[in-house]
Amino acid sequence: MTSIRDVAKLAGVSPSTVSRVMNGTAKVDEEKMQRVLNAISETGFKPNEVARSLFKKSSRIIGVIAPDIENPFFTEMAKVIEGEAYARGYRMTLCYSENKPEKEKESIRMLSRMNADGIILMTNNEEIDAEVKDCGIPVVAVDRRIHADGEVAFVEADHYEGGKLAARHLIQCGCRNIVNISGPQKYSSARDRYRGYVDTCKQYGREVQNLECEYSFDQGQLVAEEILNRYPAVDGIISCNDMVAISVFKVLRHHGYQIPEDVQIIGFDNVALAHLITPELTTIRQPIADMGKTAVQCIISYATGGRVMRVNKFPVTLIKRETTIMK
Amino acid sequence: MTSIRDVAKLAGVSPSTVSRVMNGTAKVDEEKMQRVLNAISETGFKPNEVARSLFKKSSRIIGVIAPDIENPFFTEMAKVIEGEAYARGYRMTLCYSENKPEKEKESIRMLSRMNADGIILMTNNEEIDAEVKDCGIPVVAVDRRIHADGEVAFVEADHYEGGKLAARHLIQCGCRNIVNISGPQKYSSARDRYRGYVDTCKQYGREVQNLECEYSFDQGQLVAEEILNRYPAVDGIISCNDMVAISVFKVLRHHGYQIPEDVQIIGFDNVALAHLITPELTTIRQPIADMGKTAVQCIISYATGGRVMRVNKFPVTLIKRETTIMK
DNA sequence: CTGAAAGCGCTTACAG
């Protein structure tokens, strides 16, 4: 590997000058500049990022911690984050924690030791809050709150509004017997959405019928069976996310129900999958691209000493497709 | 941030000793060891990985370059890679190139400048082969060949066998009029699979009916329409991957076909999605977990001077589900 | 405009 010294020697200047040419960090005599440029292309010199990082105390790496890939919401978010990071000259390190607090803590520690410029946290384990607080690098939490002062920002969708939107839509589609599948109530996002649902029930004089469900395909299957047992007259289901909606859809079909004729279903997130499957899934859209980009921008702002909005709340919208129908 | 010097001072030893205690790289007097350990926990010292990397010329980072996330094959592979990397003390940097050679080249260069320990390449652009050859770090190519000497290994499924398996299955399911959707023939994997299909046609005295299609949902829609135009009597479709199969399924359903009664469909890959959708997709399984783990192991073997198998070929298997049926 | 020097925070021969 050729180093900056080799280039300097070849160009007949000092390493400092080579550095200045590469980084445009000071004026350099035109002719020396040429010699340096030539020497660089002759040797194929690539500056060592690690050495630069050591000095700069920034590795231009953004760490992302996501629970899993079963839910495409996280992979889509990661995609957006990578794209935005790359465009700004950063790279993304991705960790799937499988919701294991130990792995999350370990990853946070490692990111901090690597001089990462920040962490985007998409998991929801409270056990790791201590690690988050004193990891020493900026953190952006997606869809959850952390009680820490310092460089911690939040990116979240308007879940309360989402809960209302979903409930109102099914009511307007003529559903008489709606069941809500809420996410785990230990998550603030799930609580907010549940409130939206309940308030809408009140507003329209509907009974609250709710079952709690983790955000997983398997749990979705179980909950779907339970819905059919407990609410055999169900004609509308609000699902806690698109994956669970697909899961519920599958169970209902196996029981012979037609969707949306017999039972209408609405999801949450609007992952790409929602419009790939047949029938296409009606859902509440979270603006994933905007949210991901904002998360990256927060990190970079912290890293570069800019101003950062601590709370970033994004609007949700109803995406009407084929699993609901105006009757 | 506290450094190794601070710890050394507090413990009354030299930085060398602290280093040796942390890394277990030499015997240290029991009592001094205790003092160091105490000093570390007192100060909350976390060694700086960047400094270590600079010396070691290894950042314990494995770079992954994937084209996109539309095809879950790549995200599932990335998940496996991250898991295996983490288990071995490495981290994963992930780049989505969107198939842009420029971004791929840039990422390779950057990974090399970061002293990454290796690159797992899941893209298929030949334009970048020069970059691959002289990036200076080990590369593992998934499902493609690169003509380079040095530390380049290959991980691939047995596509020829896969092509045969798929064709034979549809024939055995009683399809009389099979259409094959091949992947782009510029990819060796797609060519191998096509050969398997053609050889099976010969063996059973079937006509070769093939359309080429890129691995994308949108292209799948177009090809499906074309199949219906050109082969209206089609009763079996071999798809170049699961995503395209889902896409084809959608088009056929919109045209009123029942699956599998009217037309049978078989995919390729066996991504998780294949068994989540309704009906569940019959497909040819690639052993994604094994392939991803092997890719990581190759990189680590190169990095640690172990022996590496250059060509790693994995068996495929038929996964029979609901989109095909024995008639 | 430019070079020598010091330093980023570690690790490892080297000598004792």
Next chain:
DNA sequence: CTGAAAGCGCTTACAG
């Protein structure tokens, strides 16, 4: 067993 020294490959005050 252990410390002082040198070095990993850059960058940036500093002095000229």
